[in-house]
Amino acid sequence: GKFSDIPTIAAENKEKLNNWFSACDGILVDFGVSNSQLQSCKGFCVGENSPLDLRMDDDGIPAHKILLYSEMDTLIKIMKAGGVKNAKGLVTDIIERRYLRNHIQTSEDLYELSRHCFSGSDAFSGLNCETSLRINISRVFLALRMFVNNELNEMKFLIKLAETVLNQGSRLVVVLHSRKEEDYFR
Numbered sequence: 421g422k423f424s425d426i427p428t429i430a431a432e433n434k435e436k437l438n439n440w441f442s443a444c445d446g447i448l449v450d451f452g453v454s455n456s457q458l459q460s461c462k463g464f465c466v467g468e469n470s471p472l473d474l475r476m477d478d479d480g481i482p483a484h485k486i487l488l489y490s491e492m493d494t495l496i497k498i499m500k501a502g503g504v505k506n507a508k509g510l511v512t513d514i515i516e517r518r519y520l521r522n523h524i525q526t527s528e529d530l531y532e533l534s535r536h537c538f539s540g541s542d543a544f545s546g547l548n549c550e551t552s553l554r555i556n557i558s559r560v561f562l563a564l565r566m567f568v569n570n571e572l573n574e575m576k577f578l579i580k581l582a583e584t585v586l587n588q589g590s591r592l593v594v595v596l597h598s599r600k601e602e603d604y605f606r
Contacts, residue, residue, distance in 0.1 A: 444587065538557065
């Protein structure tokens with residue numbers, strides 16, 4: 421479930437949880453993708469050729485539909501929020517593929533388009549082109565995943581929730597797996 425589902429789950433299981441949720445001394449949260457999600461064939465692994473879904477569960481709109489139906493400005497905003505360099509160039513290529521009826525359906529489609537768009541780019545100064553390319557492509561997938569799953573708002577909800585259930589002097593410990601997640605969390 422999502423962080424925003426916690427109050428409902430806690431209320432439904434109040435007796436089992438013995439009211440622990442009303443006040444606690446610590447919360448540990450891991451923002452990573454689980455092995456089951458990586459193996460779910462939803463496009464989480466850049467190197468696989470699976471449907472470009474990126475949803476953590478079955479709620480919401482899959483990533484390939486976001487790329488197909490979103491306005492150019494919206495897609496640029498999504499990519500920039502994920503730290504993608506040359507977001508406008510990538511989004512222009514995505515929009516162009518719509519007109520060619522060559523829609524991005526799989527993780528491999530997005531990988532190849534991104535690779536083509538960013539090849540030869542040294543968007544991250546001080547890094548060689550291959551490293552810069554790998555970082556930028558990873559950020560494309562991260563940006564889409566975070567948008568598809570409404571992760572920024574889920575993070576904000578978690579912080580508000582922690583403020584209400586943590587005892588004074590308690591800790592919220594958050595495990596992040598990328599710099600962009602750190603930026604979002606701040």
